[in-house]
Amino acid sequence: MATWLACLPLIVAALVVSRLLRRRGERAVRLLLLADGALAVAALAVLAIALTAEPSSASHVTAAVNAGARTTGNxxxxxxxxxxxxxxxxxxxxxxxxxxxxxxxxxxxxxxxxxxxxxxxxxxxxxxxxxxxxxxxxxxxx
Missing domain, CATH: 1.20.20.10 (F1F0 ATP synthase subunit C)
Structure with missing residues (x-):
C-alpha cells in the first residue's frame, strides 16, 4: 500500500505530461526532459548518500546471527x-x-x-x- 501511495504523484505527473503532449508538443517535450533531468539528479543524490553513509550499528548483524541466518555466502x-x-x-x-x-x-x-x-x-x-x-x-x- 505504501508503494502505491509513494508512486501516486508519479502517476499523476505522467498523466499530466501525456495530456500536455497531446495539446502542446514541443513545450511538453521540454517539460518532460526537465522532469527527467530532475529525476536523474535526485537519483544521483540518493546514490551518493547511500555510498557515503556509515553503517548504523552492529545490532542488525547480531539480530541476524541470533535468528540463525547466515550473514555471508548466500x-x-x-x-x-x-x-x-x-x-x-x-x-x-x-x-x-x-x-x-x-x-x-x-x-x-x-x-x-x-x-x-x-x-x-x-x-x-x-x-x-x-x-x-x-x-x-x-x-x-x-
Missing amino acids: WAALLGAGIAVAGSTIGAGIAVAYTGAAAVAAMSERPELFGRVLVIVGLSEGIAIYGLVVGILLLGKA
Whole structure:
C-alpha cells in the first residue's frame, strides 16, 4: 500500500505530461526532459548518500546471527535466482508478443485454429514458469 501511495504523484505527473503532449508538443517535450533531468539528479543524490553513509550499528548483524541466518555466502544463490526469474520472464514476454500476434493473425483467417494457437502461446508462457521454478530451487539453497 505504501508503494502505491509513494508512486501516486508519479502517476499523476505522467498523466499530466501525456495530456500536455497531446495539446502542446514541443513545450511538453521540454517539460518532460526537465522532469527527467530532475529525476536523474535526485537519483544521483540518493546514490551518493547511500555510498557515503556509515553503517548504523552492529545490532542488525547480531539480530541476524541470533535468528540463525547466515550473514555471508548466500548472495550468489540470491543473485542467480533473480537472474533466472528476470531472464525467463523477459524471454517469455518476447515470446508471447510474437506468438500472440501471429496467433491473432492466424485466427482472423481461420477461427478453427484456436486450440492449436492456444497451445503454442501456452508453451511460450511456460518459459516464465520454468524460470520461476529454478528461482525457487535456488532460494532453497540460499
